[in-house]
Amino acid sequence: MFSLLAKAQETGMVPVKEGSFVPLYGAASKKPVFVNAFYLDIYPITNTSFLNFIKKNTSYSKSKIKGIFADKSYLSYWKNDFDFGNADPKSPVTSVSWFAAKKYCECQGKRLPTMDEWEYAAMADEKKIDARTRKEFNEYILSWYEKSKTYENQIGKTFKNYWGVYDMHGLVWEWTSDFNSIFLSGESRKDKSSDKNLFCGSASVNASDLMDYAAFMRYAFRGSLKAQYSTRNMGFRCAADKKTKN
C-alpha cells in the first residue's frame, strides 16, 4: 500500500496558475509572454516509470528504437532493454531523446511542457512565483551547473517550489516540446534568419544579471540540441492542459 502511494506521488501533477512573464529569450522586444494555466508533473520521470513505459511500448526500448528517433547513446547507461542496471530506480531517467520523451508523455495522456511553461514554472523558489531577481536563487542554480553527475541523485531531494514542483533546478536538464525554436547566432550553420536576442542577453552578463546568465545557459543548451540526442544529464517531465488520472 505504501509503495502504491509512493508511486502515485511519483507521477502526480500540480496545477500551475496562469500568468505572464518576460522570458530571457523568445518574446519580441521583451514583451511579456502569457502562459495559460496548466498542470505539471511534480517530479521528473524516473528510471522505474520509464521502464514501465518501455515494457508496454517495446519499440522504444534500447535495442529496438529507430535511428530516426534516437541516437546511439539512447539509454546508454541501461544494462539492456528492460534493466536499468545499477542506476537508482528513483533517479531521473536520462539519455532519452525528445521523441521518446514525447511518446512517454502521450502514453500518460499528457504532453511535454512548452519552453515558456517550463521557464515560467522554473522561476519560482519556495515562496515566490518569480524569484529570478533573488541573488541566492540564481546562485543556487548556477552552483548546480558546476556540479557533476547530479543525474545520479534521486528525485525530490531539491527544493519544493511555490507550485509544489521539485527538481526544476539542481537535478537534470529537461526536454521541452518546442526546444527547436531557438536560434543561435554564430553557430556553424549558415542560418541567415537567426536572431540575436539570445546573444544580446548574454552580452549583458554582469553581477546584476546572474538571472539572465542562468537562463541563458538553459536556452543555449536547448539551442544546441537535436531531437535524436540522448544526453546523460537530460531528462524530462510531462505537462497537461487538464488534470489527468495518473
Next chain:
Amino acid sequence: MKKNIIAVLILLSLQGCKESGKKENATAGNKEITDLSIYNLPSKWTNQNGKDIELKSLKGNVLVMVMIYTSCKSACPRLVADMRDIESKLNKKTKQNVKLVLVSIDPKTDTPKKLKAFAVSNKMNHDPWIFLRSTEENTREFAAVLAVNYKQISPIDFSHSNIISVFNPEGELVFQQEGLGVNNEKTIAFINQETKKL
C-alpha cells in the same frame, strides 16, 4: 458515476498507448521502412488541394523539402526561389522521380486554400510541387527530424532555419543545403545520384 468516469479515463489512456502499439505493428510488419526513414513518422498531412495524405505515400520518390510559411516576406521568397532554381536544373527524366515539397510552419494561417493560392500565384500548382500542412504538433515533430528550428516571433512572423533537405526514395536524409542563395551544385548532384538508383 465515479466508476464510469474512471473506466472512461482508463479506456482513453489505454487507447493512447494502443494506438502507438498499432503503429508499431504496422511499421514492424512493413520491413521496407528503414531505421532512419522519415516514413516512420505516422503523421497525416493535407496538400494544397485539401487532400489528406500520409507521408508514406511519397515513398519511392526523391524528396526535396523545405519549411516555409506563405505570408513570409523576407527569407521564404528566396527559399522558394532556391527551390525553383533546383527544379530548373533537373532534367525531365529525373523530375519524374522527384517531388519538391514545401511544408508550412504556420498551419494556422496556411490553410489548404492559402497554400493553393500561393502555389497558383507562384506557378507551382503542378507536379512535381507539393504543398503540405499538418497540426502544429506534427509540424514541430517534422521540423525536429529535419533539424529545422522555427519560432513564431509575432502574430505574422516566424524566424526559421533556411535548410533544403534531400531524401532518398527510402525516406532517408541524404543531404542538406543550408543558407539562402547558396550554390546548389551538390544538392543537384545528390538528387541526380539518388534518382539514378531507381
